[in-house]
Amino acid sequence: MTTTTRVNGVVHVDSACVQCLTPFSDSSMDHQVIRNRLMNLSDESNPRASNPDDRIERVTAILRDAPSGQFFTIDVTVDSADQCRSYWHALDPAGYPNAVIMAYVHTHPQYLNERFRCKEPGTSTDGRGGGSDLDWRGMRSLYRLPQYRDIFKPVFYVLANDFVYKLDPSKKRGVDRRPILRWDKGVCKWVRFVAT
Numbered sequence: 001m002t003t004t005t006r007v008n009g010v011v012h013v014d015s016a017c018v019q020c021l022t023p024f025s026d027s028s029m030d031h032q033v034i035r036n037r038l039m040n041l042s043d044e045s046n047p048r049a050s051n052p053d054d055r056i057e058r059v060t061a062i063l064r065d066a067p068s069g070q071f072f073t074i075d076v077t078v079d080s081a082d083q084c085r086s087y088w089h090a091l092d093p094a095g096y097p098n099a100v101i102m103a104y105v106h107t108h109p110q111y112l113n114e115r116f117r118c119k120e121p122g123t124s125t126d127g128r129g130g131g132s133d134l135d136w137r138g139m140r141s142l143y144r145l146p147q148y149r150d151i152f153k154p155v156f157y158v159l160a161n162d163f164v165y166k167l168d169p170s171k172k173r174g175v176d177r178r179p180i181l182r183w184d185k186g187v188c189k190w191v192r193f194v195a196t
């Protein structure tokens with residue numbers, strides 16, 4: 001399927017679904033195999049379902065084979081997920097001795113400024129996009145795991161309907177600050193569903 005979008009007067013087709021803005025040092029998303037998986041990951045989330053209850057977060061990992069330099073993805077084990085949360089297991093790096101775990105990507109099947117109730121009682125989206133408090137905490141907990149302590153630290157990406165957000169582990173500012181959410185956004189623009 002080919003879709004066409006218009007961004008800043010420029011028409012993009014499906015193959016240019018992730019438009020990375022400079023500066024962007026993580027070239028993994030420039031690879032077609034990764035972009036294809038991200039497109040599918042997004043589709044599997046039913047990101048545009050009119051009833052948000054029909055949407056669901058999906059998760060994958062991006063790895064790079066060290067000898068060949070090739071990127072590939074591995075879908076992680078997800079215990080449960082709904083439209084606002086996903087409970088998933090990080091890969092054990094020991095299981096991929098020839099690869100580097102570059103990133104974890106999970107979807108937020110929502111648009112910027114979209115607000116709806118989550119299944120978890122008393123919770124809702126705040127419309128701000130990007131990684132949630134739980135995402136940031138999860139990333140930092142991951143880094144403290146013994147099997148992750150001394151290796152390359154994978155970054156977290158949040159794949160929303162209209163943007164890809166990067167949680168930059170080097171950014172400590174605001175970690176314990178409220179209210180609620182901190183963003184590092186605008187690394188890549190997810191142009192796929194942008195209205196023309």
Ligand SMILES: [Zn+2]
Pocket residue numbers: 106107108131132135158
């Ligand atoms: Zn999240």
